Amino acid sequence: MSSRGPGRPRSEPARQSVLAAVTHLIGREGYGRVTMEAIAREAGVSKQTVYRWWPTKAAIVLEALNEGAAEIAPATDTGSLSADLRRFLRRTVAGADGRNARLLAALMAAAQLDDAFAESFRTGFLARRRLALRELLQRGRDRGEMASSADLDFLVELAFAALWYRILVRHQPLGRHFADQLADTVLTLALTP
Amino acid sequence: MSSRGPGRPRSEPARQSVLAAVTHLIGREGYGRVTMEAIAREAGVSKQTVYRWWPTKAAIVLEALNEGAAEIAPATDTGSLSADLRRFLRRTVAGADGRNARLLAALMAAAQLDDAFAESFRTGFLARRRLALRELLQRGRDRGEMASSADLDFLVELAFAALWYRILVRHQPLGRHFADQLADTVLTLALTP
Amino acid sequence: MSSRGPGRPRSEPARQSVLAAVTHLIGREGYGRVTMEAIAREAGVSKQTVYRWWPTKAAIVLEALNEGAAEIAPATDTGSLSADLRRFLRRTVAGADGRNARLLAALMAAAQLDDAFAESFRTGFLARRRLALRELLQRGRDRGEMASSADLDFLVELAFAALWYRILVRHQPLGRHFADQLADTVLTLALTP
């Protein structure tokens, strides 16, 4: 059933130690100073094995981020827009803190340097996260908790923009207070005609 | 007064052709694919001359951006918060469009890769622009055009966050409509207690 | 009798297609540009199968050479030193021409690069061929067709040296004329006290 044809199967330990290595190295050196060579060395894996499975450094980081769970905060439906929003943003902000902040910043930087990666990052990562929040807001609008004239896409963009600005500029902390402030802001705008 | 001691003076043509080269190359290849080597070649200048005057690629881009004018939009005082805000954001958004968008995105990416540059970018570029907008809002508050409880720093952050998100993600255009939408948003939040 | 124990028997077609592949590839690319990888690919055989039966590229070439017949020219005894010599050298020169020249040159090159192979090549290939000619000369001496002071080993060495020089340097053709010229030379020296 799980037969995968002939040939030596891919080494799962190798895969995981590469992901661990990239996370560790970026935390220690910063994305820009991490090389494919160093990743392979740190992971105890040959360069060839790295290149066999990932085309670029950014692709490894992306997989490491997805692996570390922190999947998109599931928009559990509490029945209240306000509560849903608070919960979603708290989870999202928490997931972008600490070690992950470095990885996320690195990905956004990589997207500016590599057009091919930018495309996959935009549609495969950013857009999916925007969509999750948009559906949350849509539910609120369907329940009549929002001015019908509200521009949902703009509100979603505003929330993620604020989050990314703190990730990239790092002049203010990411925390519960920030998440709640953001939720209040979105709610205020949603209710204003 | 203009005495600069003995020795051959710095070549202004060389300086300008480096700035032109970096702008041209980033537009054509993208920041990540541009090398110091290529900049010198394209500018018809020796590598040494480049390194004599700029420590990093990012420093050249920063100077090219300042050179191309587009200084911080001067917050001319019209007497009305609404009008000031509209004017400021329209100018700022316009200055971040087109060719400059690539340069700005490159700078933000460089800041993620190089901690030393990040510091100077944060305090010398981003903070100064935030300050300009903050003073504009402060004037409005002093004139009583705003709820006294409004969090000015947060509003400023929100405006620039939205701008940077579009610069970096490029999923929606930067334009007059976006600037006005942003101005309206800030104003709404400023008036809501 | 032909029982070779349990298990799948060695594939004769695989063996032959490896030998054919190595001959074909060396003719097309030259020994140095042929890789084990390419041999396996060209032969339609897995790399493991190649390594299971031959330790090195040179070993394959050596087997290919022996396979292609051209065993040591048998020193048929005509009763005359002159005729024996002529016949032996004509056959030997002919066997070193054309496609085999490339293979022989490759073997001599491999012997310079790999000491282990050099040893087996020296004693298992070169020495056996020298011995064949030496015995031919010895028969002539026993029959009194040669000055008793003649240094047989030196004459043998001279003949093969001339042959190998043409194989390796390729500035003059290998042919019947060359073989006869060589035979005359050896005979002249054998007769001169």
Added chain:
Amino acid sequence: MSSRGPGRPRSEPARQSVLAAVTHLIGREGYGRVTMEAIAREAGVSKQTVYRWWPTKAAIVLEALNEGAAEIAPATDTGSLSADLRRFLRRTVAGADGRNARLLAALMAAAQLDDAFAESFRTGFLARRRLALRELLQRGRDRGEMASSADLDFLVELAFAALWYRILVRHQPLGRHFADQLADTVLTLALTP
């Protein structure tokens, strides 16, 4: 006069330490086990510098050989064919002994693996050495010390063939005795009609 234009001049120490490194490494490891990487490392020179000046390993060896003096034995004219021949072959054999034997064998091997190098080796190294001996023999013939029917090219080929065979096969030593034996042989053949 010796002006070499602008730019940093080539480093003579670097050049010489590369030549020394290649000689040392080949003596220690054998030509086949020496890599460009190891040459650069041993010479304390960057790989780029090696590749800037020599296209292949063989080219370095060739230059090292010419550098180590041992230029073609100058065919000083003693007035006697026999004496000239003896002197020439003694010098030539001596120059092919010891450390140089490894280098020469390596060059001949490289010529079998790389067609481009083969060409330059054949015409730039081997042919020039054959020519020197040919001129020596020609002088002898002009003085009437040789049968007029003698095939000079064949005699030259025979002498160098014998030398190369010992270099490559290494079954007998290169020494004064061998050189004299060779001289006697050539002389005998030159005198026999």
Added chain:
DNA sequence: GCGTAAACGAGACGGTACGTCGGGTCTTTAA
């Protein structure tokens, strides 16, 4: 004017990392 001195172009230098290739080995499924 004439020397001093800095900036300039050219380009070689020691390095580091790139992305690829091939070497041998190992691990799977199929015959």
Added chain:
DNA sequence: TTAAAGACCCGACGTACCGTCTCGTTTACGC
């Protein structure tokens, strides 16, 4: 047990840029 397939670790390949270092040359200034 052998075979095909193909992943594995390893190390070298030849190239691209890095930032630095000589060179010879040019262009100001101050004596």
